[in-house]
Structure formats: C-alpha cells, structure tokens
Amino acid sequence: MALFNQSRSTIIRLIFGAVFFIIILQLFNLQILSSKYKQLAMNNAVFPKVRYPDRGIIFDRKGEAILNNTIMYDLVVTPIEAKRIDTVGLCALLEIDTTEFKKRMLEARFKNGPFRPSIFEDLLPPALHARLDENIWKYPGFALVERPVRVYPFNAAAHIMGYIGEADSSIIKRSKGFYRLGDYVGRSGLEAYYEKVLMGQRGVQYMIKDNMNRLVGSYEKGSYDTPAVAGRNLRTYIDIEVQQLAEKLMTNKVGALVAIEPKTGGIIAMASGPNYNPNDLTGPDKQKNFGRMQLDVKGPMLNRAIQGNYEPGSTFKPLGALVGLDEGVITANSGYPCGGRYLACGHGKPACLHNNAGHAANLRLSIANSCNSYYANVYRLSVDNPKWGGVKKGYAKWREYMMAFGLGVKTGIDLPAEGGGLIPDTSVYNRVYRNSWNSCTNLTLGIGQDMMQSTPLQLANAMCIIANKGYYYTPHFVKSVDGEDDADTTLRKFKVKHSPLTRITDADFEEVISGMQDVVERGTARAVMIPGINIAAKTGTAEKFRIIDKRKVQLKDNSMFVCFAPRENPQIAIAVVVENSGFGGTWAAPIASLLMEKFLNDTLRPERLKEVERISNASLLPTYFERLQFIEDSSRAERWREISGDSTRLKRYLNRGAGATVPAPLPEQPKKPIVPNQIGYIAPDKRYLVKNVHSKPTRS
Numbered sequence: 069m070a071l072f073n074q075s076r077s078t079i080i081r082l083i084f085g086a087v088f089f090i091i092i093l094q095l096f097n098l099q100i101l102s103s104k105y106k107q108l109a110m111n112n113a114v115f116p117k118v119r120y121p122d123r124g125i126i127f128d129r130k131g132e133a134i135l136n137n138t139i140m141y142d143l144v145v146t147p148i149e150a151k152r153i154d155t156v157g158l159c160a161l162l163e164i165d166t167t168e169f170k171k172r173m174l175e176a177r178f179k180n181g182p183f184r185p186s187i188f189e190d191l192l193p194p195a196l197h198a199r200l201d202e203n204i205w206k207y208p209g210f211a212l213v214e215r216p217v218r219v220y221p222f223n224a225a226a227h228i229m230g231y232i233g234e235a236d237s238s239i240i241k242r243s244k245g246f247y248r249l250g251d252y253v254g255r256s257g258l259e260a261y262y263e264k265v266l267m268g269q270r271g272v273q274y275m276i277k278d279n280m281n282r283l284v285g286s287y288e289k290g291s292y293d294t295p296a297v298a299g300r301n302l303r304t305y306i307d308i309e310v311q312q313l314a315e316k317l318m319t320n321k322v323g324a325l326v327a328i329e330p331k332t333g334g335i336i337a338m339a340s341g342p343n344y345n346p347n348d349l350t351g352p353d354k355q356k357n358f359g360r361m362q363l364d365v366k367g368p369m370l371n372r373a374i375q376g377n378y379e380p381g382s383t384f385k386p387l388g389a390l391v392g393l394d395e396g397v398i399t400a401n402s403g404y405p406c407g408g409r410y411l412a413c414g415h416g417k418p419a420c421l422h423n424n425a426g427h428a429a430n431l432r433l434s435i436a437n438s439c440n441s442y443y444a445n446v447y448r449l450s451v452d453n454p455k456w457g458g459v460k461k462g463y464a465k466w467r468e469y470m471m472a473f474g475l476g477v478k479t480g481i482d483l484p485a486e487g488g489g490l491i492p493d494t495s496v497y498n499r500v501y502r503n504s505w506n507s508c509t510n511l512t513l514g515i516g517q518d519m520m521q522s523t524p525l526q527l528a529n530a531m532c533i534i535a536n537k538g539y540y541y542t543p544h545f546v547k548s549v550d551g552e553d554d555a556d557t558t559l560r561k562f563k564v565k566h567s568p569l570t571r572i573t574d575a576d577f578e579e580v581i582s583g584m585q586d587v588v589e590r591g592t593a594r595a596v597m598i599p600g601i602n603i604a605a606k607t608g609t610a611e612k613f614r615i616i617d618k619r620k621v622q623l624k625d626n627s628m629f630v631c632f633a634p635r636e637n638p639q640i641a642i643a644v645v646v647e648n649s650g651f652g653g654t655w656a657a658p659i660a661s662l663l664m665e666k667f668l669n670d671t672l673r674p675e676r677l678k679e680v681e682r683i684s685n686a687s688l689l690p691t692y693f694e695r696l697q698f699i700e701d702s703s704r705a706e707r708w709r710e711i712s713g714d715s716t717r718l719k720r721y722l723n724r725g726a727g728a729t730v731p732a733p734l735p736e737q738p739k740k741p742i743v744p745n746q747i748g749y750i751a752p753d754k755r756y757l758v759k760n761v762h763s764k765p766t767r768s
Contacts, residue, residue, distance in 0.1 A: 121268030124299035128308040140217045143189045148182040150209030226346035227371040230257020271296030301550040305334025314339035320687035322647040324373035326528040330638045333541030340372040365696045375487045377521035381610030383630045384516030393576040397449035400579045403429040406441035413508035435583030436591035447514025448507040472568035482544045490521040527643035535638035537577040538570035596661035605631035607652030624648040629656035648690045
C-alpha cells in the first residue's frame with residue numbers, strides 16, 4: 069500500500085511539473101517569441117499615421133510650376149476600433165444618413181480588413197475638416213490624415229498632366245502589393261507615365277493615443293518614424309503661355325493640335341478639344357465631375373492629339389512628293405496637265421477646285437496649288453515602279469516610306485494610351501478587294517485619304533522630319549528629371565536620334581520645303597504670314613464621315629494644317645486639326661499662325677489679339693453631338709429601367725416625343741404615338757449634315 073501511495077505521489081508531482089513547464093513555455097512564447105499581444109497592445113496605444121509624400125512638381129520650359137501640390141485631409145476609419153461611437157452625431161457632421169454610414173463601414177471592412185485604416189471620406193472641404201478636427205476625439209477609430217492634392221495654377225494642360233486617383237484592386241495586384249488601398253496613383257497623362265518618378269516614398273509617424281483615443285504625442289520620441297520622401301520634379305519643354313493660347317483657340321471646337329521643337333523632339337504645346345479644367349479632377353467634387361465628363365459624348369477626356377484618327381488630306385502631299393523624288397519617278401521639274409479631274413483611272417477622281425493651266429507645271433507649283441491630280445499620279449508612279457515587280461510589292465515599299473515618316477506606327481511619346489493611326493498593309497486590301505486590286509483601287513492614298521489615318525502628333529512629327537531633312541527625336545514632354553544621374557534610364561530613349569530618311573538628298577528636301585514656303589507666300593495659306601519669318605506649310609481639307617443612326621453620313625470637311633518655322637533654322641513644327649469646319653486655310657491655319665508668332669516672338673502683335681478673340685469666340689461644335697447625346701442618355705435610361713424597373717429616367721426622353729428630331733423637329737414629320745417603355749427611331753436632322761457627293765472636289 070505504501071508503495072502504491074508513493075507511486076501515485078510521483079505521478080502527481082510529474083503532472084504538476086509538466087503543467088508548470090507548459091505554463092513557463094507559454095509565458096516565454098507570449099512574452100519573448102510571439103508578437104501577437106505586443107501588436108495588440110501597440111494597436112491600442114499607438115496610432116501609425118501614414119505621411120503621404122508630396123508628388124513631384126512639373127515645370128514648364130521657363131521654370132513655371134504648371135502642376136503643384138496643396139494639402140487636404142481624408143477621414144479614415146479602422147473598423148475594429150470604431151465602437152460605441154455617436155453615429156448620429158458623426159452622420160450629421162458628414163451630412164449623410166445612417167444607411168450610408170453602415171454601407172461605408174462595410175466597404176471599409178471588405179476592402180482593407182477590420183484592423184487596417186481605410187478612407188471613409190476623402191478630400192474634405194476646409195469647413196468640414198475644421199468641424200471634424202474639433203470633434204474627432206469623440207469618434208474612436210476615426211482619424212484625419214493629410215493628403216497632398218494636385219493643383220493646376222494655370223488651369224491648363226489637362227490632357228498632358230493627367231490626373232491621379234485612388235489605387236483600385238487591379239492596380240494593387242499589378243504592383244504586387246506595393247500600393248495599398250488609400251494610395252493615390254497617376255491614372256493618365258504624365259502623372260501615369262512618370263508615376264515612379266513623381267510618387268515619392270510613403271512615411272509613417274507613430275503617435276500615442278490616450279484612453280479617449282486622442283493623439284497626445286509622439287511614440288518613443290519618433291525613433292521608429294520613417295520620413296516621407298517627396299517625388300522628383302519634372303522639367304518640361306512646355307511653354308505654358310503657348311499652351312494656354314492653344315487651348316483658348318480650340319474653345320468650342322473638336323480637334324487637336326501639337327507643337328514640337330524639331331531639333332529635340334520636345335513638345336511645346338498640345339491641346340485637344342473639347343477640353344476640361346484639370347482642377348475639376350481634384351478636390352471633393354472630383355468623382356462627380358469625372359462621372360459627368362465620362363457620360364459626355366463629346367469626349368472631353370479624350371486626348372485627340374494622340375488618340376484621334378484623321379485622314380491627313382493634302383497635308384500629306386509633301387510626304388508623297390519626297391517619296392516620288394527618292395524613288396526617281398519624278399523630278400523637281402515634273403509637271404502634270406490637270407483640268408480639274410484625274411482621268412487616268414477612267415472615273416475622273418479625285419476632283420480638284422484648281423483647273424487653271426500650269427498650276428501643276430512643276431513640283432513647287434503642285435505643292436503651292438495643292439493639285440490633287442498631280443499627287444494621285446505621283447502615288448501611282450511610286451507603287452507601279454517597275455523595279456519593285458508589281459503593285460503589291462510597290463505598295464509594300466511605299467508603306468515602308470510612310471512608316472519611316474512615322475505614320476501608321478506609335479511615336480513612343482511619354483504619354484500612355486497613344487494611338488498608332490493606320491497605313492493598311494497589303495493583306496487589308498487583299499481581303500477587302502478579294503486579292504484583286506491595283507494603284508487605281510486606292511488612288512486617293514496619294515492625297516492623304518482612302519484608309520489612311522494619322523494622329524495630329526504623327527503629322528507634327530512628320531513635319532519635324534522634313535524640317536530636319538530626314539531625322540527626328542521621339543516626341544516627348546520631359547526635358548530632365550531633378551536628381552537624375554548617368555545611370556538613370558528614364559529619359560534615355562528620348563535622347564536617341566532617329567535617321568530613317570536621311571538618304572533622301574538635301575536638294576530634294578529643299579525643293580519640297582520651297583514648295584511649302586510657296587504655300588504661304590503665294591498659295592493656299594497666305595493668311596498665316598508673319599513679318600520677318602519664313603514659314604513652310606501645307607493646308608489640307610479631309611472628308612469626314614460618321615455613323616449616325618446606323619447610317620454612314622458625310623459631314624462637313626475637317627480643316628487641316630501643318631507647318632514649321634523659321635525655314636532656315638526650324639524651332640517649331642505644328643499640326644492642327646479642326647473637325648467639321650471646312651478648308652484648311654479657314655480655321656486650322658490661322659490657329660497655327662498665332663501659335664508660331666507667340667512662340668517665336670514671345671508676344672503677339674496688337675492687331676493679332678483681335679484674331680485670337682475671333683477664333684476663340686467661334687463655336688464650331690458639330691450639332692450632331694446633341695443627337696448622339698440624346699441616343700446615349702435615352703439608351704442608358706432604358707438599360708436602367710430593365711435593371712431596376714424604374715422608368716422615371718426613361719420617361720424624360722419619351723416625353724420629348726418618339727419620332728422627334730434632336731435638336732429640333734422637322735415640320736413635315738408627324739409625331740408618332742408614344743409607346744411605353746420603348747424608344748422610337750429618331751431620324752437625324754438633315755439640316756445639320758452635308759450631302760454625300762462622291763465626286764466632290766476638294767480644296768486645300
């Protein structure tokens with residue numbers, strides 16, 4: 069019995085020893101190895117205040133800050149800490165209801181988890197920030213965080229600068245977690261292209277919280293804080309005064325313009341119309357403004373300078389002339405007898421307003437007078453050149469020239485989402501014409517039409533190639549980055565000289581440039597002359613079509629113009645497109661002339677200020693936009709009715725009358741009865757369109 073008791077006593081001592089050992093191990097784990105409770109204690113007592121860095125500033129060529137920073141505040145919430153708060157009081161401060169409050173709290177938990185701060189309301193107006201700052205201690209889990217916000221002192225260059233927005237899940241995923249919810253990143257323009265340069269580095273300041281959740285001081289005297297590192301600044305080629313003038317001249321117009329410094333590829337100005345105020349996408353109203361512009365069929369956020377596709381029209385003719393000269397199919401003395409139509413293909417197209425004898429007696433005259441027949445013939449001679457062994461091989465060679473001039477390929481500009489235009493290859497024509505076509509099939513390529521499409525940027529870059537007699541630098545805005553060194557590759561590609569056409573002789577370039585100077589001095593662009601400056605230029609008028617109500621409708625022609633100046637030492641090359649506005653010399657050319665004078669002379673003559681006002685006050689917005697907006701809005705209302713069952717929005721459009729024409733009804737069209745929940749067909753108003761005349765002559 070004694071032996072049994074002794075054995076039981078030993079077992080009990082062993083059990084107690086084991087339990088005691090486990091307790092010691094757990095205490096060691098909790099206090100030494102595990103950081104869980106330490107982290108919880110830290111979370112209760114210390115608030116990690118994220119310090120967002122100032123993004124880099126963007127300067128123009130004269131050192132003016134055209135994109136800068138200011139400070140606003142975000143209201144952030146850590147859901148797990150937001151307990152037993154005065155929800156009604158906070159909702160009253162924020163002017164929201166409790167339903168919206170609950171929705172935002174759920175979104176914060178879903179997006180960023182319960183333990184991490186999420187933005188509850190961003191970019192607070194100053195008055196709201198002041199009210200919250202006084203009362204934030206009442207709301208545990210909520211805090212005010214500084215947010216550097218972009219400001220545009222000149223209200224200009226929206227399409228160039230771009231905008232920043234909160235990182236969404238796709239951006240966070242692509243960054244492999246580098247960005248977090250609440251971070252702001254560049255979403256377009258230079259802000260996006262140079263994001264890594266401009267963004268800087270986040271910092272953290274650890275603050276002690278008291279039992280009322282108020283921030284009362286720095287934790288450990290800031291020894292654990294990490295400073296925010298400001299982004300690096302960009303120095304650009306932009307002349308902000310020229311940029312402002314360009315945007316003013318494009319007011320109430322659809323189109324774009326680009327001005328480039330030929331010897332560097334530096335972009336002096338770029339404007340797209342319709343435009344918008346870049347400050348509309350900063351501050352508390354940015355989401356509302358963004359939504360409004362996204363729904364506008366005029367596309368104010370579309371940068372037509374790099375994304376708009378246009379037939380270059382007669383602005384293409386200097387390029388066609390250089391191809392013909394280099395191919396040896398024409399010389400400077402080559403002429404063509406044109407009576408107003410090109411008859412060699414049997415159909416009398418293209419037509420031309422010029423029919424006086426001798427207006428295309430040589431190359432210079434053909435450029436000055438913009439003879440369509442001459443350049444239709446030059447195109448045919450180039451692609452039918454016997455040395456290539458057939459039209460398809462000849463066309464492929466001609467297309468190589470176009471790509472060397474930068475047409476049909478992206479230039480590589482330092483902006484995202486650039487379009488490439490279109491110079492179709494032989495496979496396109498083989499498909500469209502069932503492998504049976506010749507130089508008469510796509511004859512109007514010789515005058516910059518048919519399937520040819522180019523962006524204003526490409527046309528301006530092509531002028532740089534002519535001005536430089538065969539070479540160019542990739543068009544770009546940024547001249548230098550503060551703090552860059554020899555190892556920095558950010559701008560390396562923009563410093564590479566491209567020489568795709570230097571094999572063309574200087575004599576051939578001079579002949580074409582002389583013809584372009586004649587355009588200004590005795591041809592189709594005499595209105596652009598500037599005293600003391602020799603300008604080389606080419607006007608253009610390109611047909612414009614658009615699908616409206618499922619029909620291809622011919623609209624008023626696009627006004628086109630390209631130029632560079634001074635001829636002897638080119639400092640600026642410009643391309644201008646004004647949609648649906650007529651001849652190239654009517655609108656596009658005067659706009660380019662004003663920009664050249666402003667840049668080259670740093671001022672405008674007093675009498676030219678009246679021209680600025682005349683052009684800027686002229687509204688050339690096509691009226692078909694009203695029709696397209698009606699279709700888009702009513703279709704959206706119909707989709708909303710199908711989803712929600714709410715027909716309130718749709719009735720606003722139905723009440724205007726199915727069968728009515730927008731913007732004004734045609735008297736001879738009787739109103740049709742309104743059919744509930746349907747949108748009747750609305751015919752376009754023919755008063756706002758141009759009759760499609762296939763053999764219509766063009767003037768450049």
